Amino acid sequence: MSAPAPLLETRNLEVQIGRTIAVRGFDFRVAAGDRVAVLGCNGVGKSTLLAALAGLLPAQNGAVLCSGRVLSDWPAQALACHRGWLAQNPDDPFAASVLEAVLVGRHPWLGRFAWEGAEDRALASAALQAMGLAGFEVRNVQTLSGGERQRVAIAALLAQSPQLYLLDEPLSHLDLASQIRVLEHFQGLAETGAGVVLVAHDLNLALRWANRLLLLYGNGEWAAGPLSDLAHAEPLTRALGHPLRQIVSAGSPIFVPA
């Protein structure tokens, strides 16, 4: 028996949008249990890469495989049950209840004419509770704060319950307590067999959470590896565009702007 195919695998991937080359010659794997933090400067192509990994943007070159199967071979609905993607800055032009907004995540699991049942609602409400939004079900999404909306979007993704999570800045707009709550929840999911790729700007929070790093340097250059290889001042400085200094607090490294 060979080992199961990784949740996500890329082969010689090249992703480009406009003039920005996000990655070139990108060979990367996400296995069950992996917590990958993606770091890089604004406009370096983090979101573009994530969308390409999710199959929402075409790649210039190379292949993306989910559980050993090339993305284009996946039926769209089955893929949606397998991998979830969190959009940056969700917006709501129409009024809708929080429960409706979260139930959206159940769509790929339902037949064309099926309605969401008690089980779906229970999953949605558990997801809201996990995001600290218990009791928000009947609120109108348009009356929520930015951070609450972000957590509703994450709850919808949790209701989708994929195995592979591609999260584009899930921590934006969140207060510290919610950031920790979100990170710990995804850590728990990874421990039960999910794979999580997360774009973040808070370096120290990301380092505290991740067990692997993906650094985008710009111009298609990248580095990926375990924390022991990449959580050092030099590669992080290169990825984040500002000199960093490492200090050690309670046994773990902390990076501060030099």
Add this chain to the structure above:
Amino acid sequence: MSDSLPLELSATMQRRRAAWVLVSLALLALLALVWALGSGEMAAGPADILAALSGGDSMAATVVRELRLPRALAAFACGGLLALAGALMQVLLRNPLADPYVLGVSGGASVAALCAMLLGLGALWIDAAAFLGALAAMGCVFGLARGEGSWTPTRLLLTGVVVAAGCGAVVSLLLTLAPDRTLRSMLFWLMGDAGAVTQPWPALIGLALGLALSLPAARELNLLARGERVARALGVATLRLRFGVFLVASLLTALAVTTVGAVGFVGLVVPHLLRLALGNDQRVLLPGSALAGGCLLLMADTLARTVVAPIQLPVGVLTALLGVPVFLWLLSRGPR
């Protein structure tokens, strides 16, 4: 801590409320139909209406069957078409201010219909011209907005608004050039008028087909309303869906405009009203809009031909006069 009971309750309550609203709207439609068939210069009671529908040949029965019934059915169908098209456009463009005419469909129809009137063509030709004009505007917007494949709501909206503005200018030009004797019928056509309807069937069949096509995709439309990429990430073939919605909504609009002219307001406001009352689940909103739009236009048309009889008002004026206060009242009550 969160007991699941209140949630269950609110979900069933929501669905029960939706069922209630749909049933009440269907009953309202029936009442509106009875009212429409019964009122006019020659009053007809329920007995006359029943007699008319079962093939009686008294004077009243003939009037009801030959004159009022086709007009009433056409008004209902067109109201439904416009409201359904409006609801679809609002999702397609992710903009609650979109209406069926925002992509220039009625502009194209108006230009072509007015040209036909200016040439002195008959009613059938005017209808045909209106439909072809609507299709031309539709194709124009679709082709231009597609460009290099980037088909964003904003780009579609801007293209539509510009095409509509161009059509508006041509309409003004045609009105300026028109001789006085055709000017009045042109203005009526532009404001929307059900008086010249001969056949209600195309609109009724169109409404049924429109619902049959859009309801199976209703849950996908819910996702589309939350964003194109979000929908795609959840497994929706958005390119195909959006093209289909564009096509269906435009054809429904073209059919309505061809039948009763460019009646305003129904397509913008009815989906809005329903959204305030029912939430934004397209599975309920689409059939609800069709029913409510039909009721609104049917009642407006009945008023239009009776309120200052024998003068007939253009129905488009009445839809606005009825709809504006209701809408403002609902809006002022705030979100549900």
